[in-house]
Amino acid sequence: xxxxxxxxxxxxxxxxxxxxxxxxxxxxxxxxxxxxxxxxxxxxxxxxxxxxxxxxxxxxxxxxxxxxxxxxxxxxxxxxxxxxxxxxxxxxxxxxxxxxxxxxxxxxxxxxxxxxxxxxxxxxxxxxxxxxxxxxxxxxxxxxxxxxxxxxxxxxxxxxxxxxxxxxxxxxxxxxxxxxxxxxxxxxxxxxxxxxxxxxxxxxxxxxxxxxxxxxxxxxxxxxxxxxxxxxxxxxxxxxxxxxxxxxxxxxxxxxxxxxxxxxxxxxxxxxxxxxxxxxxxxxxxxxxxxxxxxxxxxxxxxxxxxxxxxxxxxxxxxx
Ligand code: AVI
Numbered sequence: 001x002x003x004x005x006x007x008x009x010x011x012x013x014x015x016x017x018x019x020x021x022x023x024x025x026x027x028x029x030x031x032x033x034x035x036x037x038x039x040x041x042x043x044x045x046x047x048x049x050x051x052x053x054x055x056x057x058x059x060x061x062x063x064x065x066x067x068x069x070x071x072x073x074x075x076x077x078x079x080x081x082x083x084x085x086x087x088x089x090x091x092x093x094x095x096x097x098x099x100x101x102x103x104x105x106x107x108x109x110x111x112x113x114x115x116x117x118x119x120x121x122x123x124x125x126x127x128x129x130x131x132x133x134x135x136x137x138x139x140x141x142x143x144x145x146x147x148x149x150x151x152x153x154x155x156x157x158x159x160x161x162x163x164x165x166x167x168x169x170x171x172x173x174x175x176x177x178x179x180x181x182x183x184x185x186x187x188x189x190x191x192x193x194x195x196x197x198x199x200x201x202x203x204x205x206x207x208x209x210x211x212x213x214x215x216x217x218x219x220x221x222x223x224x225x226x227x228x229x230x231x232x233x234x235x236x237x238x239x240x241x242x243x244x245x246x247x248x249x250x251x252x253x254x255x256x257x258x259x260x261x262x263x264x265x266x267x268x269x270x271x272x273x274x275x276x277x278x279x280x281x282x283x284x285x286x287x288x289x290x291x292x293x294x295x296x297x298x299x300x301x302x303x304x305x306x307x308x309x310x311x312x313x314x315x316x317x318x319x320x
Contacts, residue, residue: 002126002130002134003122003123003126003133003134003135003136004134004135004136004148004150005119005122005135005136005138006135006136006137006138006139006148007115007138007139010115010116010119010138016228016229020228020229021228021229021266021267023036024036024039024225024228024229024265025229025265025267025268028263028265028268028270028278029268029270032277032279033270033272033276033277033278033279034278034279034280035221035225035278035279035280037167037253037280037281037282038113038140038142039221039224039225039228039280040217040218040220040221040224040280040281041112041113041114041224042114042220042223042224042227043114043116043117044220044223044224045114045217045220045221045224046091046092046112046114046117047117048213048216048217048220049091049217050091050092051213051217052209052213052214052217055206055209055211055213055214057205057206057209057210058206058209058214059202059206059312059313060162060163060193060195060206060312060313061162063308063310063312063313064095064161064162064163064193064313064315065095065098066308067306067307067308067313067314067315068098068099068102068315070306070308071306071315072099072102073102074306075102075191075306075315075317076102076103078304078317079103079157079189079191079317080155081103081104081105082104082105082106082155083103083105083106083155083156083157083189084105084106084107084109084151084152084153084154084155084156084157085099085103085105085107085108085109085157085159086109086111086147086151086156086157086158086159087108087109087110087111087159088111088141088158088159088160088164089111089112089113089141089160089162089164090110090111090112090118090121090122091112091114091117091118091121092117092121093110093118093121093122093125095159095161095162096108096110096159097125097128097129099159100129100132103157105132105157106132106133106152106155107132107133107134107135107151107152108125108129108132108133108134108135109134109135109136109137109147109151110122110125110134110135110136110137111136111137111139111141111145112136112137112138113138113139113140113141114138115138118136118138119136119138122134122136135148135150135151142168142176145179145180145183147183153185154185154187155185155187155188156183156184156185156187156188156189157184157188157189157190157191158180158183158184158188158189158190158191158192159191159192160180160190160191160192160193161191161192161193161315162193163193163194163195163283163313164193165177165192165194165284166194166195166250166282166283166284166285166286167281167282167283167284168284169282169284170284170294173284173294174294174297174298177190177294177295177298177300178298178299180298181298181299181300181320184320185320186320187320188319188320189317189318189319189320190295190300190316190317190318190320191315191316191317192315192316192317192318193313193314193315193316194286194288194291194313194314194315194316195283195285195286195312195313196285196286196287196288196307196311196312196313196314197249197285197286197287198285198310198311198312200244200246202312203243203244203251203285204242204243204244206251207242207243207244207251207253207283208240208241208242208243212240214240214242214253215239215240215242218240218242218253218255218280218281219235219238219240219255220235221255221280222235222238222255223235225265229265229266230265230266231263231264231265231266232263232264232265233263234261236258237257237258237259237261238255238256238257238258238278239255239256239257239258240253240254240255240256241253241254241255241256241277242254244285248282249284249285249286250282250283250284250285251282251283251285252279252281252282252283253279253280253281253282253283254277254278254279254280255277255278255280256275256276256277257272257273257274257275257276257277258274259274260272260273260274288305288307288311288314291314291316292305292316295316295318299320300318300319300320301318301319301320302318302319303316303317303318303319304316304317304318
């Protein structure tokens with residue numbers, strides 16, 4: 001392994017801190033139970049998400065890739081070479097890797113909450129691109145983004161593809177974008193993928209696919225939480241729902257109890273009635289104009305937008 005990896009051990013990354021236990025517990029005990037979408041991503045969850053990205057119904061990944069394929073030269077021209085490419089939610093690092101030949105980064109920093117998955121991805125990538133200096137950071141960047149000293153300050157380019165920004169509520173998204181901006185100097189920027197509002201049926205199918213991969217991804221959160229807080233969720237007793245809520249401009253994922261049940265965990269328990277739901281994820285969809293407004297509110301300037309012919313997805317470059 002040539003690349004730097006933080007934290008140094010998986011045990012440190014995987015341990016459920018008292019704060020994690022308190023956060024999950026308070027969500028499960030809320031009148032309308034909820035869990036943070038970050039718990040969808042353990043090693044298996046990341047693999048299931050990879051499979052989602054290959055589904056015919058899940059258009060964001062291929063639409064974004066088509067935008068990069070079609071407008072890559074213009075995007076590379078806007079961004080310029082030699083950046084410190086900071087990949088937020090890097091996962092299998094495939095998207096960033098496909099941009100290396102276009103963007104020619106000087107340094108690559110992959111950040112992901114799923115530590116083991118990240119370290120495997122990065123070790124494969126470092127072999128393919130031995131000349132690029134690489135760093136892996138296993139952390140939840142939604143709550144803090146402490147970059148180690150080895151990450152150069154010059155020309156930081158935050159790369160946040162796949163419309164992951166949609167998993168924040170708009171106010172949180174603005175605060176997060178403001179934090180990114182504060183982490184880059186005057187030469188820095190943000191290259192971000194944003195999913196656009198479209199026909200309900202297309203959105204519904206993308207989050208409730210025929211093969212049930214999204215259902216497995218959602219249900220796997222229960223297995224992950226069982227491990228994290230010593231809970232005894234019976235995965236078979238829950239059912240996936242994923243649908244577009246037009247009033248809120250977001251896709252919602254929920255897990256619904258198939259029968260009445262009592263769930264215990266370290267320091268808590270709850271009885272769920274049949275039909276009761278746990279809200280597990282929101283995925284906000286934007287219009288091009290509202291998202292550009294959000295970037296401006298966060299203090300970014302000189303925004304350039306590329307979309308696909310159907311205007312389903314946007315790739316945006318914003319300068320600090
Ligand atoms: C990672 N994120 C952008 C995905 C999304 O579309 O909100 C997660 C996902 N949830 C269900 N399918 C995919």
